[in-house]
Amino acid sequence: MALTTRTGMDRATGRLLRGRAHAEQSERDILSTRTFQRVMNLDYGSDLAALRGENLTAVNVLKGYAEIVQAVHRQEPGIRIARMEPTYLDGRAGAVGFDLYQIFYPYGHLGDYSVAEGFTITLPASVLVRGSAAA
Numbered sequence: 001m002a003l004t005t006r007t008g009m010d011r012a013t014g015r016l017l018r019g020r021a022h023a024e025q026s027e028r029d030i031l032s033t034r035t036f037q038r039v040m041n042l043d044y045g046s047d048l049a050a051l052r053g054e055n056l057t058a059v060n061v062l063k064g065y066a067e068i069v070q071a072v073h074r075q076e077p078g079i080r081i082a083r084m085e086p087t088y089l090d091g092r093a094g095a096v097g098f099d100l101y102q103i104f105y106p107y108g109h110l111g112d113y114s115v116a117e118g119f120t121i122t123l124p125a126s127v128l129v130r131g132s133a134a135a
Helices: 018-032 058-075
Strands: 007-009 015-016 079-090 095-104 117-123
Touching: 007 018, 015 018, 015 058, 018 058, 018 079, 018 117, 058 079
Parallel strands: none
Antiparallel strands: 007 015, 079 095, 095 117
């Protein structure tokens, strides 16, 4: 059996996406979609939007951590979050984001976790809003 890398379509340009770029787009889509929003796939997405507008407390940041990790690990087989840190994007406005240190498995969608590649992304608070820059 020949292993194939994952492929998909860029939601903004319609061009072909391969490998990590496709997994990152999928991750952002998972985090910006509310659960129960997709009719035939009700458990797709995350509940991050429930935290939007809440006070920036340690408890709410921890809830954000937990929701990001659970949603990504449950629905994206090619990405595992190794470490996450909150980061201020605009401290005066109370806008936070998350720096995610992740491991990408090119063949994770096939159940093969023997090849790994580390990478980092910053998720802005706008992942809480559908149709935002996060998408």
